[in-house]
Amino acid sequence: MSLLYNLVNAGITNTYLVEENTVASHASGRSSGQLMLRGSKLFHELGDDVGAEYLAFIGENNRRFIKGLRAAGFDTDLRDTGGLRLAATEDELEKLNLESKFILEHRKLNCPIMSKAEIQGILPQTGFAGGMFVPTEATFNPYKVVNGLRELVEKKGPRVLTDCQVTGVKQEDKSLAVSIRHKGVIRAKRVVYCLNAYTPELLPELAEVMTPYRGQMIATEYLEDSVAQLLPQMSMTCNDCHEYFRLHNGRLLVGGMRHAVRGQQMGLINDGEISPGVFDKLRSFVAGALPFVQNVKFSHTWSGIMCATPDSLPLIGNVPGRENEYILGGFNGYGFGHALHGSMIIKDLIKTGTSTHPGVQLFDPGRF
Ligand SMILES: Cc1cc2nc3c(=O)[nH]c(=O)nc-3n(C[C@H](O)[C@H](O)[C@H](O)COP(=O)(O)OP(=O)(O)OC[C@H]3O[C@@H](n4cnc5c(N)ncnc54)[C@H](O)[C@@H]3O)c2cc1C
Structure with a gap:
């Protein structure tokens, strides 16, 4: 288009x-x-x-x-x-550090690195090692x-x-x-x-050289206002962007977790079905990474096909x-x-x- x-x-x-x-x-x-x-x-x-x-x-x-x-x-x-790039580990934070320097040097864009405490100030109760804020996402x-x-x-x-x-x-x-x-x-x-x-x-x-693979997402039902308010209205990712999430009209959308299942959904071109394994892993991801999103139902899930080179x-x-x-x-x-x-x-x-x-x-x- x-x-x-x-x-x-x-x-x-x-x-x-x-x-x-x-x-x-x-x-x-x-x-x-x-x-x-x-x-x-x-x-x-x-x-x-x-x-x-x-x-x-x-x-x-x-x-x-x-x-x-x-x-x-x-x-x-x-x-x-x-956008908030969240680091699951110290190693990932170090990579974000290098990326921040690279973007500053080559695009003159300041993407500040945030400490664990600063991230917790935005996303309470979470265990991310730190993060990087990208103002243009x-x-x-x-x-x-x-x-x-x-x-x-x-x-x-x-x-x-x-x-x-x-x-x-x-x-x-x-x-x-x-x-x-x-x-x-x-x-x-x-x-x-x-x-x-x-x-x-x-x-x-x-x-x-063009390999299809299937990505999957889940969406929660409408979150309680008190929970939705804890989620910043921006693009969020972690684990080198293998997981990605954001608020959409009061629901939390979360995608990723294909790396956690056998075969990593590589070679699949059917987006008319989902992987129950990925669905479960996505729910566990939310429970572990965003503990303040509790007792919430996941009302939707869907998949789509991407292309790797x-x-x-x-x-x-x-x-x-x-x-x-x-x-x-x-x-x-x-x-x-x-x-x-x-x-x-x-x-x-x-x-x-x-x-x-x-x-x-x-x-x-x-x-x-
Ligand atoms: C779950 C998921 C989350 C994603 N999240 C993001 C994101 O946050 N940000 C981002 O930038 N990207 C994201 N992507 C990737 C992004 O969606 C794709 O890279 C992008 O949509 C590809 O667009 P496209 O038009 O090239 O392909 P598609 O949207 O796949 O369109 C290809 C079209 O070709 C048509 N077609 C196929 N064969 C034929 C034929 N023989 N004749 C006629 N028509 C045909 C199909 O019907 C289809 O509509 C995500 C993808 C998925 C699956």
Whole structure:
């Protein structure tokens, strides 16, 4: 949707989003709605050059994202009150320390480190070793954002074809033939695969480097006011972001814990079911990490499919060996921190064949 928005705004109006289901019915509508200044690895762990470029890419994505949502004429539930990265152990706190220094040096952004006592001042009775506050992180309602963007784009005419499953894309003469199951063929000059975890279904040659995995979340029933007031209204994560949580309309949403079950939910693409094991582990996580949230029922749980890549970086650019075909995916669980800026790279590549945005070479799918 982000790409469609960028293309249409750049005057490339004869553009359609083809969706086999409904908009935001998979990962985008099931996400936790936390905008984070990170990918699946911390920036300092990627080394100076790669880390700094990736930080510039995500930092700029998030700056534009928040600016756009602030200006949006639709409801987004945006809360740009920052994010709290919580350290479960002293080792994790040390990593956050290094990350804070890296972000200050390379983005001139101060992300203060907080002591155990300071964290307890915010989250009482908890045993976190400390944390880092990231002022530019935010929370939002992902379903509202994606669908709001759709309405904005479609003000000038329909651009989204739902219930249209693409079964294949073939080079034919000078165009691309996009086959839609039971419906026919669309002839296009260019195709961009925005399928993230589902990419290998249409580009099987990328199956080795785009691995689906299933994430799961739970939501509590409405919390008592006295409990809800103890939770800061911001994005919160811990265990190197393996667990993530936030308040949403008086409920606590918590995701993660796939690492605590056998197989870590790797290779799964069915988001129509959940793992009872992960459900149990998520409940235990709440009891252990947030002891003040007691005697509360978990009324909802759901799953969604994300996409891992071998080097923890996304794939943004030309599909190797396929002219006029591009890919925007491989977000390693942080799609909202990539999609906007990634769309700008694809837009440039379509318009001029090159782009000056950070990440152009780094994320080139040809590296595999
Ligand atoms: C539980 C969970 C929590 C998350 N939390 C966060 C978070 O807090 N912050 C964050 O930044 N990211 C988060 N993510 C990751 C984020 O949701 C994804 O990275 C992002 O939504 C990917 O967007 P996408 O549009 O590329 O993929 P998707 O939203 O998965 O969309 C791909 C679409 O392609 C369609 N499709 C597939 N095959 C075909 C076909 N053959 N023809 C037509 N259409 C097809 C699917 O129907 C689907 O709608 C989370 C993900 C999950 C599952």
